Amino acid sequence: MMTRRERLQQRSQFLQQLRAFFYARDCLEVDTPLLSQGATPDVHLRSLSSWVQVPGYAEKRRYYWQTSPEYPMKRLLCEGSGDIFYLGKVFRDGDLSPRHQIEFTLLEWYRLDFSLTQLITEVVELINHILPQTRTVEYLSYAQAFAQFCGITDIFTASAAQCRVALEQSGAPEVVGVAPEDKVLWEQLLLTEVIEPQLGNGVITVLSDFPARDAALAKIHPENPLLAQRFEVFVDAMELANGYDELADAVLYRQRFNESLQQRAAQQLAGVPLDEHLLQTLADYPLPACSGVALGADRLLMLALGAQRIDEVICFGVEQA
Amino acid sequence: MATVSTNEFKNGLKFLMDGQPCSIVENTIVQPGKGQAFNRVKYRNLMTGRVLEKTFKSGEKVDAADVHETGLQYLYNDGEFWHFMDEVTFDQYQASAAAIGDMAKWLVEQDHCVVTLFNGDPISVTPPKQVVLEIVETDPGLKGDTADSTGKPATLSTGAVVKVPLFVQQGEKVIVNTEKGEYVSRAK
Numbered sequence: 001m002m003t004r005r006e007r008l009q010q011r012s013q014f015l016q017q018l019r020a021f022f023y024a025r026d027c028l029e030v031d032t033p034l035l036s037q038g039a040t041p042d043v044h045l046r047s048l049s050s051w052v053q054v055p056g057y058a059e060k061r062r063y064y065w066q067t068s069p070e071y072p073m074k075r076l077l078c079e080g081s082g083d084i085f086y087l088g089k090v091f092r093d094g095d096l097s098p099r100h101q102i103e104f105t106l107l108e109w110y111r112l113d114f115s116l117t118q119l120i121t122e123v124v125e126l127i128n129h130i131l132p133q134t135r136t137v138e139y140l141s142y143a144q145a146f147a148q149f150c151g152i153t154d155i156f157t158a159s160a161a162q163c164r165v166a167l168e169q170s171g172a173p174e175v176v177g178v179a180p181e182d183k184v185l186w187e188q189l190l191l192t193e194v195i196e197p198q199l200g201n202g203v204i205t206v207l208s209d210f211p212a213r214d215a216a217l218a219k220i221h222p223e224n225p226l227l228a229q230r231f232e233v234f235v236d237a238m239e240l241a242n243g244y245d246e247l248a249d250a251v252l253y254r255q256r257f258n259e260s261l262q263q264r265a266a267q268q269l270a271g272v273p274l275d276e277h278l279l280q281t282l283a284d285y286p287l288p289a290c291s292g293v294a295l296g297a298d299r300l301l302m303l304a305l306g307a308q309r310i311d312e313v314i315c316f317g318v319e320q321a
Numbered sequence: 322m323a324t325v326s327t328n329e330f331k332n333g334l335k336f337l338m339d340g341q342p343c344s345i346v347e348n349t350i351v352q353p354g355k356g357q358a359f360n361r362v363k364y365r366n367l368m369t370g371r372v373l374e375k376t377f378k379s380g381e382k383v384d385a386a387d388v389h390e391t392g393l394q395y396l397y398n399d400g401e402f403w404h405f406m407d408e409v410t411f412d413q414y415q416a417s418a419a420a421i422g423d424m425a426k427w428l429v430e431q432d433h434c435v436v437t438l439f440n441g442d443p444i445s446v447t448p449p450k451q452v453v454l455e456i457v458e459t460d461p462g463l464k465g466d467t468a469d470s471t472g473k474p475a476t477l478s479t480g481a482v483v484k485v486p487l488f489v490q491q492g493e494k495v496i497v498n499t500e501k502g503e504y505v506s507r508a509k
Binding site: 044094097174175177184185191192216239 | 353354355359373375377378381
């Protein structure tokens with residue numbers, strides 16, 4: 001059992017190792033603003049906000065704490081920053097569990113002219129750089145995962161009933177509050193309750209080819225409009241990283257943001273101001289071809305130290321802060 | 322009826338599931354980032370004691386359960402019900418065999434118990450951690466045996482059977498730990 005002091009030392013050394021990894025590869029460290037006038041419209045993320053007294057304005061102005069440094073980093077890329085990484089805090093309201101903290105440390109980086117495959121290789125190198133034992137990589141497409149773990153040969157055409165039956169047969173606990181015909185949610189439950197707990201068992205699992213509806217800001221596959229150019233990385237059943245071949249088209253950015261705002265309205269969630277600075281920059285100076293990925297730094301440290309709870313690897317959890 | 326949203330779920334929260342009172346044992350939020358959040362909930366059905374699991378879509382509501390624990394004095398058993406009394410208000414409560422379960426063997430008249438009430442009726446009873454009971458039947462021990470022998474079974478006045486040291490005799494009073502069902506010592 002490690003003492004608290006030893007854990008703090010491990011964390012300090014870990015942050016140093018992460019930075020050294022990127023400095024050695026000529027990636028520039030950027031520490032983007034934590035507060036922004038725009039927020040992510042993503043339906044599944046809840047931003048924290050603060051009212052700020054900005055001199056020159058009679059009324060306090062609302063600023064949102066970043067849920068990820070994605071938008072300001074993309075502005076920097078448009079302006080010609082070259083390869084960049086961010087290692088620092090982000091905030092997501094309502095996320096608290098043994099693997100989540102409201103405020104947590106994210107490592108996010110962007111590589112110019114990197115294909116998704118090249119970026120995945122780098123993510124794996126980084127993980128193996130940190131973990132005490134080198135692991136092999138297992139590649140699995142989203143559809144393959146459903147075939148292998150749920151017996152559903154084509155999840156893209158499967159029905160809600162098929163998903164429900166597969167979930168029941170897996171022995172997962174009964175689900176409350178999901179309409180029988182809501183295929184997207186039954187599919188999601190298969191992923192989180194049945195598939196994810198089996199991913200990355202002793203290896204590094206790269207899950208790719210997510211459905212286009214989960215594209216967020218990833219490009220759609222050039223040959224298959226059902227697929228997003230997105231991947232996630234799992235180690236010991238823990239989701240560790242999430243990367244995209246980055247969408248570049250400013251018009252598509254606004255379109256996806258507006259779709260998210262409509263979904264928010266449909267779910268009676270409060271709207272948020274869009275990041276107009278980002279949209280303007282993307283329109284003025286197109287995003288260079290790049291791939292980017294965000295990695296949960298605290299989770300990687302948990303894996304490296306064999307910790308069971310995220311609050312074992314940080315100074316103070318939200319309830320102690 | 323008051324409702325509770327999954328946002329308010331935490332350990333110990335009492336709610337109704339299929340009309341029965343339950344208490345949350347463990348609540349984990351699953352926040353996949355690209356999909357909707359769910360609460361994985363382990364809960365104990367307070368009527369049956371069974372621990373069950375369900376996954377709730379976040380934002381779902383459940384009915385709150387009027388469940389609370391109170392200290393009551395055990396009075397007597399009339400053959401069908403076990404009677405308890407609030408020593409401050411003198412209100413009396415009767416508990417059924419289902420509510421008492423296998424705790425009957427530890428109920429000693431005048432003892433203070435913790436009783437869980439659901440809609441004002443007892444649904445479970447926790448006896449004191451230690452009770453004093455008389456041995457009504459046990460084999461006579463052999464002379465010269467010491468306390469570190471494995472012991473012998475003894476039937477107590479409530480019907481409970483515990484292992485006691487060989488030197489303890491029929492008619493004596495003993496202190497018993499009700500959580501473990503174990504002999505502690507002779508009572509003075």
